[in-house]
Amino acid sequence: MSSLLLRELSSGGHRCPVITVGHQDYDKYRRVWNGVVDRHPAAIVRPKSVDDVRRAVHAAAISGSLLAVRGGGHSFPGFSTCDEGLVLDLSEMNAISIDREALTIDVEGGALLGDLDRATVPEGWVVPAGVVSHTGVAGLTLGGGMGWASRRYGLTIDSLLGAEIVTAAGEIVWVSANTDPELFWGIRGGGGNFGVVTRFRFKMHSLGSVVVGQWNYPSAHGREALQTLRDRALRQPRDFALNFTATTTGLSVTAAWTGEASVAHAILSPFGTLAEGGVGGVKEVSYLSLQSRNDEEYRWSRRYYCKGGFWFDVTDEAVDAVFQSIANAPTSHSEISVLQLGGAVSDVSDEATAYTGRGAGYYWLAEPIWDSAADDDRCVAWGRDAGNALSNSSITGNYINEQADAAPAVALDAYGAEKYQRLARLKARLDPQNLFRLNQNITPRHP
Numbered sequence: 001m002s003s004l005l006l007r008e009l010s011s012g013g014h015r016c017p018v019i020t021v022g023h024q025d026y027d028k029y030r031r032v033w034n035g036v037v038d039r040h041p042a043a044i045v046r047p048k049s050v051d052d053v054r055r056a057v058h059a060a061a062i063s064g065s066l067l068a069v070r071g072g073g074h075s076f077p078g079f080s081t082c083d084e085g086l087v088l089d090l091s092e093m094n095a096i097s098i099d100r101e102a103l104t105i106d107v108e109g110g111a112l113l114g115d116l117d118r119a120t121v122p123e124g125w126v127v128p129a130g131v132v133s134h135t136g137v138a139g140l141t142l143g144g145g146m147g148w149a150s151r152r153y154g155l156t157i158d159s160l161l162g163a164e165i166v167t168a169a170g171e172i173v174w175v176s177a178n179t180d181p182e183l184f185w186g187i188r189g190g191g192g193n194f195g196v197v198t199r200f201r202f203k204m205h206s207l208g209s210v211v212v213g214q215w216n217y218p219s220a221h222g223r224e225a226l227q228t229l230r231d232r233a234l235r236q237p238r239d240f241a242l243n244f245t246a247t248t249t250g251l252s253v254t255a256a257w258t259g260e261a262s263v264a265h266a267i268l269s270p271f272g273t274l275a276e277g278g279v280g281g282v283k284e285v286s287y288l289s290l291q292s293r294n295d296e297e298y299r300w301s302r303r304y305y306c307k308g309g310f311w312f313d314v315t316d317e318a319v320d321a322v323f324q325s326i327a328n329a330p331t332s333h334s335e336i337s338v339l340q341l342g343g344a345v346s347d348v349s350d351e352a353t354a355y356t357g358r359g360a361g362y363y364w365l366a367e368p369i370w371d372s373a374a375d376d377d378r379c380v381a382w383g384r385d386a387g388n389a390l391s392n393s394s395i396t397g398n399y400i401n402e403q404a405d406a407a408p409a410v411a412l413d414a415y416g417a418e419k420y421q422r423l424a425r426l427k428a429r430l431d432p433q434n435l436f437r438l439n440q441n442i443t444p445r446h447p
């Protein structure tokens with residue numbers, strides 16, 4: 001199969017170099033962000049144009065090869081690389097262009113969040129996305145996309161106006177609410193199941209000054225801090241964003257305000273007095289620095305696992321699960337991190353997009369982080385156990401982008417049976433052979 005693939009890739013018309021074992025850059029490009037993932041594809045291509053993408057998709061389809069599509073390479077389970085098949089690495093396609101009259105931005109499928117923020121933020125605009133700047137726009141958007149601006153402006157998909165997609169049949173289509181409403185519904189949360197997105201078009205939103213309060217509470221007062229936090233977080237305006245992270249050393253609370261600057265201190269300061277011992281303060285920061293403050297902690301090649309879910313509220317049971325689980329964390333970098341949702345995310349109904357979980361008040365993530373392969377088993381086991389404990393308070397629906405396990409049940413659980421069937425019908429139309437299967441996979445089902 002791989003000789004067929006290589007023959008197809010070297011046949012007339014292919015303009016991008018084919019990187020195979022022995023090539024000086026093979027090791028560099030076969031690697032992905034999660035150091036646990038160590039795979040050896042037969043070939044890697046790095047397209048520069050939509051036509052290059054179309055040819056590579058055709059080569060994989062005709063040779064019956066496994067195809068891994070890579071945006072930013074940050075999939076926890078390592079979906080964007082593979083053994084033996086073809087890696088279609090879009091990182092050379094990261095161009096961005098802004099339409100200042102329409103207030104829209106076009107972003108190619110290999111761009112990173114930092115590329116997007118650096119194009120928008122200095123001009124006073126924002127597209128709501130995630131919180132680590134080396135994450136890929138493509139994978140994040142196709143699953144939903146949540147971060148500091150989500151309560152104010154919704155998920156990343158809520159700003160999506162359209163996308164250019166190369167389908168399994170090798171067609172290049174522009175997908176929007178007008179051209180193909182069902183596929184537009186599916187790509188807003190359905191992951192990379194339906195084709196390769198070569199370009200996204202987003203609506204931009206205004207972004208004023210950003211004020212951030214950040215405090216660390218010692219473990220001894222963490223529980224009390226969290227119990228106070230959940231009351232203070234209630235009924236906050238949607239310009240307010242909140243994250244808390246439990247580690248073996250305590251509870252870190254970050255509250256951000258992007259609304260009217262004169263009230264920032266009044267809104268944020270109460271999060272510095274949740275319990276005794278809070279150390280930190282409030283200051284104005286650049287949005288770009290907020291977006292990259294965790295880049296080093298979540299650097300490439302460390303070892304990661306995660307399991308996430310939605311809470312309606314931070315119940316007593318959830319607080320217990322957080323502190324009981326973190327007490328057994330396998331490394332000091334491991335964490336349970338929680339982002340407040342609601343606001344604009346919940347303005348959209350669950351039926352309107354494939355993303356499922358609009359009613360959630362919070363998204364939680366249990367994430368062991370470690371550096372040695374010798375610790376793989378115990379770190380993954382902790383992540384699973386902590387995730388199971390936190391799941392006891394979870395509502396139905398889930399976020400496919402932050403689940404390191406890749407069993408078929410993950411997608412079914414995330415979307416629920418009814419939505420999964422709708423996605424499966426769409427998959428049967430767009431990709432009946434399941435060429436795009438390295439993702440939280442929707443298996444094609446004929447209606």
Ligand SMILES: Cc1cc2nc3c(=O)[nH]c(=O)nc-3n(C[C@H](O)[C@H](O)[C@H](O)COP(=O)(O)OP(=O)(O)OC[C@H]3O[C@@H](n4cnc5c(N)ncnc54)[C@H](O)[C@@H]3O)c2cc1C
Binds near residue numbers: 079142
């Ligand atoms: C450090 C870190 C921080 C994160 N922070 C956030 C956060 O704040 N908010 C949030 O919502 N999520 C966050 N995530 C989760 C993130 O959304 C997912 O990991 C996402 O899949 C990453 O996208 P990627 O393009 O970098 O990954 P990749 O591994 O390249 O791709 C992920 C999936 O998308 C598919 N895909 C990639 N590009 C394309 C394309 N152009 N067309 C079609 N399919 C494609 C791949 O085949 C794969 O199935 C974070 C992840 C990490 C590792």
